Amino acid sequence: MTNRGIIHSMDALLSLLIVLVVVFTVNYYVNSSALNDSQQSDWLKQMSVDVGTVLEKNGRASTAIQNNNVSVIRTYLNQLPHAWCVDVSIFSNNDLNSAILAVVRPSCKTDASEYAVTNRSIVVTSGSSVSFYVMKVKAWWRT
């Protein structure tokens, strides 16, 4: 009779433990920022697309390629909101392995756990010749 009672108590304790673990796990995940994380990720992608679009349309990407100098891009990156970190690399269309130009926003650490990358085509005309390039824009939040 005594042994049977102990076995029943162990069952009760086990089930109690399971119930409490489930309840506190639900509470933890509800309080965590899972929803915010998905929004942050979307904003990161948007940031990357926006920076690429603006660099192409304001002519800074073309200027950097023509001058073989990234200072115009770096100047722009320094004007972005403080929390934004961006790495811009430009590749010739026939060699996508080694960038011909690359610039990271100064004071940004490059060890972010989450980042977004977009690629844009850049067309540079010089006289009658036309050259094609690919601009890779990698964006992440400053930590």
Place this chain on the structure above:
Amino acid sequence: MSTKTSSLSNHPKQSGQLFSVDVILALVTFLLVLYTITSLDSSIRQQIQLNEKEFARETAATNAAAVLLETSGHPSNWENGIAIDSIQSVGLVNNANQLITSKIQRLVDLNATNYDELRQKMGASRYGVELTILNLQTNAVLYSWGVSPGTSDQVSTINRVAILNGTNVLVRLKVFE
């Protein structure tokens, strides 16, 4: 059989006490679990509601910013004296991220009289909206539209970069409730 009956009838209290301890233990356990779940339930519900509200507001802000910076509006020449009732959506560009001054100016002109209709056409009718366009280099405010959020309002802020007449600008959209 007869021995067992005799044994039980000789010790009725002992058997009853064991049963009572079991019941009390089960009852205490049940009440403990019930209390824990009940006390956590309200905070979980509240947190879910807050998360849903925040998510909905941020989604509205993201979508409104996309409408403004990635579309020309409908009709696309809505800035050319089109009656407010005939405007279905407002966009500030003809090409993505390239702002058109005349569209911004029309938006600003309609602020005083048609703020409610315009935020509805941005897809944010449930919220207050403030749009600010700043010079990216100097942080000077170039255009401002809408209503500023109060100190107790919950605000979702979207920052997007764009070009306005060759100037790099920051488009800041605040959606609040």
